Amino acid sequence: MQVLKFGGTSVANAENIKKSISIVCNALNGKPTVMVVSALAGTTDQLIATAKLAAEGDEQYVQQLKAIETNHLSVVSQLIPVAAQSGTLSLVKRMFNELDKIAEGVFIMRELSPRALDRITGFGELLSSRIVSASLESQHIPHHWLDSRELIQTDSNYGFAAVDYPESGSRIREAITSNGKSLYVLPGFIAADKEGITTTLGRGGSDYSAAILAAELQADVLEIWTDVSGMMTADPRLVSHAKVIPHISYSEAMELSHFGAKVIYAPTIQPVMNREIPVWIKNTFAPADAGTQISGAVPATSDRVCGLSSIGKIALLSLEGSGMVGIPGISRRLFEALSEERINVMFITQSSSEYAICVAVEEAFAVKASKAVDRMFGREIAAGSIEPLKVELSLSMIALVGDRMRNRPGISGKMFSALGRNGVNVRAIAQGASEKNISAVISHADLRKAINVLHEEFFENSYKQVNLFIVGLGNVGSRLLEQLAQQQDQLRDQFRLQLRIRGMANSRKMVLNEEGISLDNWKQQLEAGNATNLPALLEFIKKQNFRNTVFVDVTASGEVPGLYEALLLQSVSVVACNKIACSSGYDHYRNLKGLASDFNASFLFETNVGASLPIIGTLNDLIRSGDSVRCIEAVLSGTLNYVFNNYDGTKPFATVVRQAQAEGYTEPDPRTDLSGTDVMRKILILARESGYALEMADIGNEQFLPPSCMEGNVEQFYEQLLVHEAHFKKIFDQAQGAGAKLKYVATFKEGKAFVGLQHISPDKDMYHLYGKDNVVVFYTARYQEQPLVIKGAGAGAEVTASGIFADIVRAGRVGV
Numbered sequence: 001m002q003v004l005k006f007g008g009t010s011v012a013n014a015e016n017i018k019k020s021i022s023i024v025c026n027a028l029n030g031k032p033t034v035m036v037v038s039a040l041a042g043t044t045d046q047l048i049a050t051a052k053l054a055a056e057g058d059e060q061y062v063q064q065l066k067a068i069e070t071n072h073l074s075v076v077s078q079l080i081p082v083a084a085q086s087g088t089l090s091l092v093k094r095m096f097n098e099l100d101k102i103a104e105g106v107f108i109m110r111e112l113s114p115r116a117l118d119r120i121t122g123f124g125e126l127l128s129s130r131i132v133s134a135s136l137e138s139q140h141i142p143h144h145w146l147d148s149r150e151l152i153q154t155d156s157n158y159g160f161a162a163v164d165y166p167e168s169g170s171r172i173r174e175a176i177t178s179n180g181k182s183l184y185v186l187p188g189f190i191a192a193d194k195e196g197i198t199t200t201l202g203r204g205g206s207d208y209s210a211a212i213l214a215a216e217l218q219a220d221v222l223e224i225w226t227d228v229s230g231m232m233t234a235d236p237r238l239v240s241h242a243k244v245i246p247h248i249s250y251s252e253a254m255e256l257s258h259f260g261a262k263v264i265y266a267p268t269i270q271p272v273m274n275r276e277i278p279v280w281i282k283n284t285f286a287p288a289d290a291g292t293q294i295s296g297a298v299p300a301t302s303d304r305v306c307g308l309s310s311i312g313k314i315a316l317l318s319l320e321g322s323g324m325v326g327i328p329g330i331s332r333r334l335f336e337a338l339s340e341e342r343i344n345v346m347f348i349t350q351s352s353s354e355y356a357i358c359v360a361v362e363e364a365f366a367v368k369a370s371k372a373v374d375r376m377f378g379r380e381i382a383a384g385s386i387e388p389l390k391v392e393l394s395l396s397m398i399a400l401v402g403d404r405m406r407n408r409p410g411i412s413g414k415m416f417s418a419l420g421r422n423g424v425n426v427r428a429i430a431q432g433a434s435e436k437n438i439s440a441v442i443s444h445a446d447l448r449k450a451i452n453v454l455h456e457e458f459f460e461n462s463y464k465q466v467n468l469f470i471v472g473l474g475n476v477g478s479r480l481l482e483q484l485a486q487q488q489d490q491l492r493d494q495f496r497l498q499l500r501i502r503g504m505a506n507s508r509k510m511v512l513n514e515e516g517i518s519l520d521n522w523k524q525q526l527e528a529g530n531a532t533n534l535p536a537l538l539e540f541i542k543k544q545n546f547r548n549t550v551f552v553d554v555t556a557s558g559e560v561p562g563l564y565e566a567l568l569l570q571s572v573s574v575v576a577c578n579k580i581a582c583s584s585g586y587d588h589y590r591n592l593k594g595l596a597s598d599f600n601a602s603f604l605f606e607t608n609v610g611a612s613l614p615i616i617g618t619l620n621d622l623i624r625s626g627d628s629v630r631c632i633e634a635v636l637s638g639t640l641n642y643v644f645n646n647y648d649g650t651k652p653f654a655t656v657v658r659q660a661q662a663e664g665y666t667e668p669d670p671r672t673d674l675s676g677t678d679v680m681r682k683i684l685i686l687a688r689e690s691g692y693a694l695e696m697a698d699i700g701n702e703q704f705l706p707p708s709c710m711e712g713n714v715e716q717f718y719e720q721l722l723v724h725e726a727h728f729k730k731i732f733d734q735a736q737g738a739g740a741k742l743k744y745v746a747t748f749k750e751g752k753a754f755v756g757l758q759h760i761s762p763d764k765d766m767y768h769l770y771g772k773d774n775v776v777v778f779y780t781a782r783y784q785e786q787p788l789v790i791k792g793a794g795a796g797a798e799v800t801a802s803g804i805f806a807d808i809v810r811a812g813r814v815g816v
């Protein structure tokens with residue numbers, strides 16, 4: 001004996017019904033077989049909606065019912081050859097006449113009792129099973145259509161009736177024998193009470209009908225044919241990389257479905273588990289796929305965490321008060337109040353102090369629950385010993401399921417640290433004593449992110465996704481994208497990181513795409529985008545709430561750093577080559593660093609000093625390992641190096657500065673470099689990262705530019721340089737006379753910083769500094785006589801981009 005159940009999509013239209021029938025025919029092979037069918041996809045929902053309209057007195061219900069009828073009639077006419085159609089068409093019409101009458105009764109009475117609703121919804125399965133039977137008939141496939149209402153007897157709890165197993169069992173065995181015709185077709189979902197009134201087994205209940213039949217018939221197997229290739233590690237609509245679980249135990253399947261895995265209706269498992277009947281979940285649309293086997297024992301090689309599931313729209317109810325401590329019976333009364341209202345409790349936690357009990361229920365019951373509980377504890381609430389029930393809405397519950405999680409330390413640690421790293425705030429936690437599941441209540445807005453984060457953590461060791469937003473696509477930004485495109489495959493294969501660019505912007509245009517932006521044609525996509533709007537960009541990042549997100553600021557803009565605070569608060573990491581935030585007020589800088597650590601995000605800005613030279617990272621390592629910085633000497637300006645390495649009085653100083661600008665070394669206004677402002681920012685950042693609370697105003701700066709050079713626009717600045725050529729020549733000659741080279745040096749010593757031109761003699765490290773080289777010399781408690789020297793190219797788009805890239809990878813790999 002075998003029982004095969006076909007879900008709504010498997011019988012949604014003529015084509016699918018043919019597929020289901022062919023699966024049954026292949027399975028028959030002389031074996032007695034029971035085929036259980038759901039209603040045509042969507043029909044149950046439509047019937048409920050229609051019934052509600054009728055009860056509200058809305059005449060639209062008539063058209064809705066007509067639409068359902070038309071759909072069924074058209075399936076019949078496509079499924080069954082014309083010559084054999086008429087009998088079935090008139091049967092369907094007769095059934096709709098009956099349905100019309102019942103709905104009319106509801107309309108007239110303006111009342112929809114649970115009993116009437118069951119009567120109405122039950123038509124879905126009656127219709128579908130009759131249509132399937134008619135199709136078998138037309139193909140001359142011998143079979144019996146049986147009315148499940150005559151076989152499965154329940155109590156009169158309409159909508160969710162409880163099965164009377166002994167009575168149902170004997171009826172089932174009497175009606176279905178292994179002799180005679182070997183194929184039986186039955187409607188799922190429906191049953192009848194003692195009076196013979198139609199009842200239903202709960203939404204999704206056709207699975208359960210099939211399980212009852214399989215159990216009572218001692219079937220060899222129960223097959224659930226649906227539209228996915230098995231029970232998956234997570235709801236495939238939430239997690240695109242969800243994988244089919246090849247083999248799962250009854251208790252795991254029960255936990256997963258109980259916590260929202262809709263692929264199988266939770267009560268289905270119990271009857272087959274009791275009789276140890278194996279269950280297979282199979283895909284009607286890919287019958288060759290292996291599917292999932294559900295049975296008693298699973299192979300030891302299976303994952304310890306077998307899957308994740310979630311339930312949306314739940315409410316958290318907390319009962320709190322000093323009057324609860326040590327008083328027996330409080331929780332009994334709480335649950336009694338809820339059960340009297342027939343409210344199902346999905347989750348319970350109680351603090352060990354007994355000061356609070358917290359339960360989760362479906363959101364739809366929140367108001368009813370709160371009234372019932374407040375009534376139950378009316379006396380204590382009036383006396384002030386217990387507070388009125390606290391209700392929190394817009395929450396979801398997520399659960400990690402696996403029989404073999406038990407005795408395996410670290411699983412919940414891994415779960416909650418992954419959630420924490422991604423800024424998912426956990427409202428309540430429960431772990432069953434059996435340790436088959438760990439569940440947590442979180443904000444509904446975080447659901448998709450949380451499930452994906454956990455899925456990645458437990459099932460996708462293959463790679464971790466990093467979601468990027470890049471602002472600033474000039475010289476450095478474009479190089480960065482080129483490097484990302486080039487390295488993408490290697491990052492994924494070797495470092496298990498998959499980069500997804502979800503948004504990019506320059507000063508004019510921005511493009512945001514929740515599916516990701518391809519690096520092949522990003523320029524076109526950007527040009528076709530909208531006008532740049534930073535608040536809208538921030539809104540998008542918040543709303544999409546992607547996991548593991550990194551925001552990259554490759555601008556020199558004063559506005560973009562204004563977003564960092566909001567981003568870090570969202571646990572979005574920030575990688576900046578923009579120096580403005582770190583060189584603004586000390587309190588602001590500290591605040592951003594504090595937010596990054598509080599919200600488990602990275603705030604990285606290695607390229608603020610010396611492009612991709614490992615300066616800040618090295619300094620951080622020194623400090624973290626207990627070293628302390630005594631003095632820093634550094635040449636940190638590519639522009640100033642270039643200028644003083646090339647200026648020897650043969651060409652005007654202005655010409656050399658213009659060359660530096662043409663080569664792309666300078667900031668847009670070269671005075672930012674020549675005035676020393678840029679170097680001041682860099683030494684400020686190094687001092688701060690060394691642990692000193694310095695401000696820009698504390699830094700000494702001996703200007704070498706005559707004051708008139710600082711007035712007017714860039715062209716006027718160049719004119720003034722020419723006017724003052726003699727001044728620059730004199731500076732050069734003085735150095736040459738002393739046998740020294742001119743270097744623009746930043747120094748930090750004894751808590752004070754200053755910048756300015758210095759004569760450097762040939763015995764110094766800094767003397768031998770060419771082109772755009774930077775050098776930083778650290779004197780620390782550990783490096784006293786022999787300083788730690790970091791030297792190399794410290795400017796240029798290519799190296800700066802590579803430094804940003806390294807920060808992105810660092811931010812993305814946090815916690816891997």
Ligand code: ADP
Pocket residue numbers: 006007008009010038204225226227228230231232233234235236237260261262263264307
């Ligand atoms: P049927 O109509 O065949 O009974 P359902 O719609 O009731 O099908 O259940 C199948 C659906 O369950 C799938 O299409 C899938 O979207 C959803 N689903 C939710 N969680 C899971 C999971 N863990 N594994 C597989 N499918 C799941």
Ligand code: ASP
Pocket residue numbers: 007008038039044045124188189202203204205206207
């Ligand atoms: N048709 C019913 C429902 O949609 C039962 C089922 O499909 O399993 O809930």
Ligand code: MG
Pocket residue numbers: 007204207262263264265
């Ligand atoms: Mg279902």
